[in-house]
Amino acid sequence: MTRKLKVAVVGLGVGRSHILDGYLPNKDRFEVAVLCDRDEARLKACGEEFAIGNLVTEYDALLGMEDIDIIDVCTPPGTHKDLILAALKAGKHVICEKPLVGSLADIDDMLDAESRSTGRVMPIMQYRYKEGVQKARRLIELGIAGKPYLATCETHWHRTSEYYEKPWRGNWEDALGGTLMNHAIHTNDLLFYLLGPVRSLFARIATRVNRIEVEDCASVSVELTCGAIAAVTATTGSIDEVSRIRLCFENVTIESDSRPYCRPGAADWRFTPANDAVAEEIEKALADFTPPPLGFAGQMQDFHRAICNKTPLPVTLADARQSLDFATACYWSAKTYSAVALPIMADHPFYNGWQKAF
Ligand SMILES: NC(=O)c1ccc[n+]([C@@H]2O[C@H](COP(=O)([O-])OP(=O)(O)OC[C@H]3O[C@@H](n4cnc5c(N)ncnc54)[C@H](O)[C@@H]3O)[C@@H](O)[C@H]2O)c1
Known part of the structure; x- marks a missing residue:
């Protein structure tokens, strides 16, 4: 109804x-x-x-x-x-x-x-509601992309002290984390959305850009359960702002546009096929592709359908849990200089949060 x-x-x-x-x-x-x-x-x-x-x-x-x-x-x-x-x-x-x-x-x-x-x-x-993301997901789900090898995931934004004038920003208690939790969460979610869960990681974090409590630089080396490996970086110290994900598969290299935010624009994702046969398969697979409404409009539309039809929500608490699992592991890894296996279990020292540990 x-x-x-x-x-x-x-x-x-x-x-x-x-x-x-x-x-x-x-x-x-x-x-x-x-x-x-x-x-x-x-x-x-x-x-x-x-x-x-x-x-x-x-x-x-x-x-x-x-x-x-x-x-x-x-x-x-x-x-x-x-x-x-x-x-x-x-x-x-x-x-x-x-x-x-x-x-x-x-x-x-x-x-x-x-x-x-x-x-x-x-x-x-809402970053899932971009044309390139949905095209990539279709090619992966249809098996056209082939075996995933490696990904890079960059959230390189620019924030000055003015941004942190809002009292909640930049402190552990109110912002809950730094650039990993508040900015990179979008592009990193795309990594999990397209390649699946993380098996293990090693993270370094630093606060170098602004005088704040939380991290504003992060570098994470990631192993995914699908077997691919990934390099995830985030900073608020990039004069040239970029949000970019690059995925190297057996049959295609997928590279997002580099615009930092989820806003309309002409640039699109690049799909580079291994050969003409793959190019043809991609063309066929995307022939009837209809781009979703961008960003919030697309997510709200899917939410409405799910509520009215009592079907699964387009983004769920399980998705948010995956982001939090990643963040928890990053903060523990950075704190202890150790590699961390996921998922984090209820007996882990950071299961109840990491904010008081920094
Ligand atoms: N998805 C995105 O692209 C995106 C972009 C920006 C912000 N955010 C997120 O949105 C949230 C808000 O960020 P923002 O930049 O809009 O912050 P903001 O400080 O500009 O706005 C927050 C507003 O909430 C009000 N508020 C706080 N506590 C309240 C309460 N208990 N009852 C009623 N009002 C209350 C404040 O008065 C303020 O006007 C954060 O979680 C942020 O990370 C997401």
Whole structure:
């Protein structure tokens, strides 16, 4: 059954982009009915911009609103856990920004809460909704790409001290981590989305770019369970900003565009076939390919379909768990100068988080 779902958006920084780029292009699927932010000026400005009259400063007010189907949590990372658990308890569906939470224990609490609720949780991973990503996934799933050999994954962004003027950014407690958790999480998710889970890794982290608590440089050597190996790097000290993933398969080399953010643009991913026969197979496989709506618009559209049809969500808590498993292993590896095997289990010293260890 298809129906219009009513949304409350909480936190109107990136929450405003969810409205603009996610809900407005899907007007027949969603109605943004309520806005919530503790910052009254921001709340009022956003209410005026989108002609939404129901404005609240207190999150708890949303929990009792019976007509609200979805709470979209776009507040700073350190607040997500409590807000998600409260929404699930109230039977609401939740969409939540990255990084979802700060430990595997938190994710496991969330999985437990979701299993007892009528609500479901979708973490935001809008970079999956790029044409090149979906083309690559199709070629891999059809077996055309062949054996995966090696990948590189770069998130090289630029952040100055101004970016860290927001008090939650740059500290372990509120941001939950540094560039690995807050920036590289998107491109790294693409690595797992396209090549599958990580078997082991060795990580180095450093804080060199800004005067902050958390890391702003990271280099990780990764072994994937599919047998391929990968080099993952992240920094906020790159004057020339790049988000790039490169995947070397037996039959094709796949290279993403290098634009740093998930925004429309002309550049596309490059697929270099090993020979003419592979080129032909690729052409055939992609002949009827329809690009998904970009970014938030695509993810929200798939979310709506999954909720209405009671089918699996496009991005799940299990996906967020994979990102957190990776991050937990990176921080432990960096702290102990050791290689780490994944998955991290409940008896691991960082299962409950790493934030107090640095
Ligand atoms: N997916 C992406 O591309 C993307 C981009 C930017 C930010 N983010 C993520 O979105 C989240 C928010 O980031 P931002 O840059 O928008 O931050 P921000 O500081 O600009 O906005 C957060 C807003 O939340 C409000 N807020 C905080 N706690 C609240 C509460 N308990 N109840 C109501 N309002 C509350 C604040 O007043 C503020 O207006 C972070 O997790 C960040 O990592 C994701």
